[in-house]
Every structure is written in structure tokens, then in C-alpha cells.
Amino acid sequence: MAKQIKVIKCPNCGSIEKTEIKPEHYRCENCNTEYFLDSDDINVNVKYHNHNQNSTQTNYLDEANIKSIIIIVACIVVAIVFGSLISIFFKSKSYSNNSYSNPPVTHTTKSTKSDTTLPAETKNSVKDVNYHYCSLTLVENKPFIISIAQRKYSQSSQSKYFFIVHDLLAYKIVQESEIADLKLDNFGNVKWDSYDFTQDKTYLTAGKRAAFLLDKKKLTLTDVTSSLLENYPQYNTGIASINITTAQSTRGARVFHILTDDGQKIYYFPIQDKAYVDNNDFYMALKNFDQVNDSSEHTAFSFAQRYDKDFKLIKFIYVSPDGKSYYTFTSADVGDERTDGSGKFTDEASAYNIDNTFYRNSKYRLVSHQNLTPNRLYFSPEIVYFDDTSLIIKTKASASPDSHYNYQRLDTNTGKVLWTLSEDKIRIKEVTHLNDNFIAKQNCDKYAIISSDGTISKEITLTQEK
Template identity: 25%
Template sequence: MAKQLKAIQCPKCGSVQQVALQPDTYRCTNCGTEYFLDSDDINVNVRQVPGTPPVNIPPAEMRRRVRWALLMAGLVVLWSVGTHFWAQHKRAGTTLEPDPIMTGRNEPPPSAWQTAESALVLGAGGQPVLVVAGAKATANHDAYQPVVVFYDARTGTVQQELPLPGGSRPRVPTVELERLANGTVLLCTDNAAYQVQANPPALPNVTASLLANQPALASGVVTLDRGDRHDDALHIFTADGRNLLLYPLAHRVYTADEAWDAARGRGPVAQRPAGPVRTGFAFSEASSDYPDEPIQLLAYQYRAGDGGPQVAPSFVWRKDFGGSGVFTSADPHVKRLITPQELAQARVLSYRDFTPGRQFFYPSVLYHDADYVLLTYYATASLGSQRFVQALDARTAAVRFTAPLPADGPLPNLALRYAGGFVVGRDRTTYTLSPAGELGPPITCD
């Protein structure tokens, strides 16, 4: 029987566009229907496979989409061109000024303090002088010059600026101030010591006189710096690798162990010099043994030394078990503000509560002499409460004046009495304080 040639059509949509998957099996590329031919060439079996048929976009829709794409591309081009011309317009209207420092038409900014320590001393005419010693950086901070600046503590005016010998250094040098028991202020830096003189401002080098007739220092001094502030010690590291303590007023040298023993009347120097009797003032410390005990202001008499090693008294309520060791609260003990052993070490002859019944919060003794005791304290136990500076009569404890301190100013830790009253301050900021307790505005010395 003769066969006729016929095109294979999709039984669902009639399309003749198909893809052969395997012998006699096809997939319609128009609607996605899979179908196959049986062996007698008569029946066509169809298997519908779920899926997304090819999308045929009508010509009208295609033209609409092309028009939208061209419109959006045109808007982007117009926005870019507009932005470019606007930026050029702004640049054209801006005049670039050369750096005045680079052209030499202006001075570079002043050097700034990197480290600084301060002391208050009396200058010419008995007027207060703030001495600031430290290191200043150059304008570009590539070198540091050790320097001492003398300011009028009442106005902040610079009286004299004295650079220390040796010139600027690539690293920040250490510059320290040390006030001795007799009021002398020394400046220590590198391996030298200078005496601070404010009338007139000067810094004579006193290293040779300090080291004279000291066999222990014969090898030479590598570094000379301030001790631990408990007494007048200067720490010296010698060229032969020894750490020694020099006491300028006593003009003696000790090892650390020798200084410890000498301060407590032990060892080879058990007999300490019998100096004059003086009066000191100190606040007691918070007690862990008796936490409910209030902070007290103590006046005490002590035997001054010759400027050698000395121990300051520490007043704190504690349980005295009569010696050192491991004890419990069940062991016999006595409640004491200071032990007899500590009294002997600090050479305290007597002491008393100077302001019985008064309550103090975070107090500090700023200054005292034969007439005044100047102190600071907070109004309450809150660190956000008002702060005060107060003057007491050094003989009777009567309040001479009380002045509130500004909340945004530094809490003073320096004080000096002069003919016009007091100057108090901290770091490079000072306040004047009249004899009536009138506090002047803060003066910050640059």
C-alpha cells in the first residue's frame, strides 16, 4: 500500500514546529506539549507536561516596550549631562586660595603642650606665678621641645618662656617638677636637675651641686627623675647600673632598702635627726574594718626631719591586733585610728579631731600655714553634687569663708597664699580667691 507524506502537527495547537526528544517522540516548541506516534502510524498519543510555554510577545506590545526603554535611556543621558555642566559651573564660580602657611603670608599655628606639670610659686613683688613645665610639639608634631613657662597666675599672661638645653627631640621628653619640704621646686629631665626661680624667672642647673661629694654617684648619672612623691627623694640610675635615691636637703644617697629602714628608724641609721616640731593636717581614709566611721579632719604635731627619708601618717579606723600576722575578728584587738607603731614611724607626737561633728565627702587639704587651712570637698556623697573650697582658722577651726566651685571647672589640687588672698588651680587653670572668699573666673594658660 502506498504511503502519503504528511507533516507532523501538534495534536493540541496544530503547530508543525517541534523538537524530537527520542524516536517517534516530540515536544511542540509553540505550546510545550509532548507527544509520540504509535507504530501503526495512525494514532497520535499526547502527554501534557506542566511548564511555562514559550512567551510570544505581540508586535504591538514589543513596539511599546521599545519606546519606553528608549525614553528612559534618554532621561538618564540628559541627567548625566546636566550634572556634568552644573559641576563645571560651580568650579568656575569658586576661587581657590593658596595655603597662607605654604606661601609664607601667615605664621604656623603655635606649638601645643604634649605633657605638662604645674606648680604655684611667689614671684616678683610677692605675686603668684604659675610654673608649667613639660614638652611642646612643633606645628607639624615631628619634634618636641622641653620648656618651662612662667605665667602670671592671676591673668594668665606669659612672663617668660625658657627652653631647656638640648634642643627639640624626636620623642616626647620626660619633664617633672618636685617640691621639696622647704618649698624649693626642682625640675628633673634627662640626667639633669634645675632649680625653678620665679624672681626673676630662671632655671639654674644645680646637678653638679646635688651630686658633689657623693661617692656612690661617681660613675655618672644616666637618668635623674622624681621619686614616689612620699618625700623629697630623687631617683637616680647610675652609669654602673645602680638604682639609688638622692635626698637633696639631707645631701645623702640611699638604696631603696636603706631609705625604707631610715624612714622608720631601723637599720644602720636608726637614730634620726631631731628636727623642729611642726603641725600638719590630714583627712582620715575610708575604713574597711569600720565602714560607718565618718571621714575626719585631723590636726597633728610631728617631729620634722632633715629632708631625709620620712613616712607620712595614715589615719584610718582599723582593728589593731598588736602586731603583724594572720588574725580573725575573734582574736583580741583594739579599735584605733592609727597604731602606736605607725605613730612612732611617722614621728607623730599628738593628734586630734580638728572639726568634731562635721561630715566631709571626698575632701582634700589644699594648703595650710599658721593662719589658714584650705580644703576642698563635695556637698554630698554624690559626685555630681556641688563642690566647695573652704578656709578654716588654723588655730580654732572656725570657718573663715566657703566658696562654691564652678561645676564645669577643674577641682583644684594646687594652692598658694599671697598678699591678695589665694590662688588655687589644677594643671594650667587657676582661680583667684579673695580673703573674703570671692572666687574669680577661671584662667587657662595656653
């Protein structure tokens, strides 16, 4: 077969510099590689020497490693893509199965109507409550808290006023209604005033523009602004302002003072439903005006006090037409003259004077009085609560200005201390007697049940909303 003439190059380095070592066998002058020619074709066959063998194998191994790495990376990429596709497939299927039970939350603007359910953190929940009135009342021997509350909300700058009734022992709100159409001041608030005209009926005024009747037995609040003077058409021309005050010659009794829309000034007694024009005729009419006629005897307690004199705990029984006590007592020393002109005090226990505002009126009588604890010292004492069978006082433990206060229940006949509670454990503002226990009001939304032995059996914080 004829041979074609071609340039013979070293298959290892490509050099054409060579030495023929025997027919058709050559050695490269550049890298010493030996190679020969195939007789069928001019194919170059390489014969490697030992000193180049390791280098050549290394080149082939590097190329193999690169290919392996590429294959491995490709497999990893394929696995990731395949796994992602499977995940998307199952997630889509899961959403399809649950789309009716758990719809996604959507948000809309104010101009778009939507049944959107907001997340809990964006709901317009109550963030603060300010109590303008609160009272604990017993209905069928069950304690209820009646309150006028101003609620401020997390998602609104405007507050609202509510009439709220809590069932204290059930820990829940049993009645709630918004008090609408109130006249707000420049700060968006309403000033409330109240007075218990009877044990069960309390009147309130809101911003001196509206009047409400609170019935503590029926647990109702009624707007009576337009009906107060309905039996007096000559005055019932509309209310420009209304407030609860006292008037001269009324023995300190509370009364409504009303300015009508046509400028008339009226005194109105709600329990008696009596209205008088505020002039001289009004004071003349009051001379023979009796608001109530209570002739029963009442038991009360008071501390006789006077600067630099010891306190004395006085128990007394009295009669007054309205059932209220108008007696005050002042401490004295042995040898001091009695203010009623009956001589000097001869013993420490009875050394106190009596001030009776209505001593000339036979309807007001002091039936009896006594120093209940003649041998005891008191430090800054106060009467916290009393009824015919119970007495709770507040007094410092010692004369030290750093001394803490104690609450004590005393026997109403002997003055013996029945139990003591430190103010470190509880701070009491008001007390209500319930069976053998006492309900202590700490503030409008916090109460405590005190057992007959003086232990705090339960503490209750009112819920802010239903």
C-alpha cells in the same frame, strides 16, 4: 545732447519689465513703481505710489538704526578702553609711591636665601602646649607660674621643650628658655618626673637621662646632671640613668637612684649631699641617718574614714624631723575597742583610731588631736588645702550618687563654714593662699582668684608664647 542707449531697470526692484505711460515715464510691471528719465543724462528718478511708501521708508529706517547701533557700540568700546588705560596709569603711579613702605610678598624655596615675610597664616606659630610640670610659687608676695612645657608648632612636626615663668597677675611671660639636648623617646617625647625636696627646691628628671634643679625663689632651672656627684669622684663617671624613688629604711623619703656609666648603683640625697652605694652597707648607714631635724609644731587636718562608717574631720598638731605628717585616722563606733588598748570609745565625737608609723621614735610626736565638726555629716570628702589659719575641703552636697561637689572654706578653730563654691562654677586642683585671697589652680594654664567672701573675682588663662 545725444542720448546713450542703456537698459532701463526699475530702481526699486531691478526689473526691466515696464510700461511707458507717457514719454520717458514708465511703470514697473513687477512692483508698480513709476519712474522717469532725466533729459541731461539717463538718470532714473523714482516717483513712489502711496501703497509702497511705508515699505520704502521702513527699509531706510532699518539701515539708519543699524548705523546708530554700530556708532553706540563703538563709543562704549572706546570708553571702556580709555577707562582701563587711566586705571592702569594711576595704579602704576600708586605702586611707585608705596613700593618702599609695602613691598610685595615673595616666596622662595629652601635653597634660596630671602628676607621673605610670610603671611600670618603660614608663620610657625604654637598650635598646642603640653605641660609636664607646673607649680605656683610666691616671690615677694607676687604669684608666678613655673612650668616645663612642650610646644608643638603649626609648620613643624618636631616639638620643643621650654622652661617658662608666667607673671600670673600681669598676664605675661617674664622668662622663657628652650631646654635643649634632651634624649627623646621613639615618639619624640620626654617623660618628666619631679619631687619637692624642700619648699623652695624641686628636682626633676627628664627621660631618666638628665637631672635639673628648680629654684622656686630665684625662678631658675639648672641642669645638674654632671654636677650631682662632683663631690664623689669615685662615682662621678657619668650617668647612664637616673630616677627619683624611695629606699628602704628612709621612712618614705625620696632619693635619687643613679646608674653610673661604669655600672655602679648609687643612692644620692641631694639636700644632704650624701651618696651611698646600693648594697647592704647602705641600709646599715641609714639607721642613724637623719635627713633634717625639724622640732617645730605643725597643724594639719585629715578625714578619719572607714568602710560603712561616718567621716570625721580631725584637726591635729604634730612634730616630725622632716616637718611632714605620717598620721592617719580611721572612724569607729561607740563601744568599739581602741587600737592602742586604752579601752572602749564612749562617745561618737572621739570614736576614731590613730595610726602612727613611727610611734616608737620619740622624734615623731602627736601633740594633740580633736574632731573639729562632731555633729556634721560628710559625703565623699577630701582635704583640698590647709595651713595654720585656713582650711578648704571638697564634699558632696548629699549622699545621692548624682549629687554635685562643693568647695567649702572652714574656720580652723570652730569648723564653721565660711563660704561655699559649687563645682559647677569651678574645678579646683590646688590652692595657694595670697593675702586675703586664694589662687585656685584649675589646670596648668588656667587659674582663678577667689576672694575672702568666696566669690570668683578673676579667671586667668596663661598665654602660650611671648
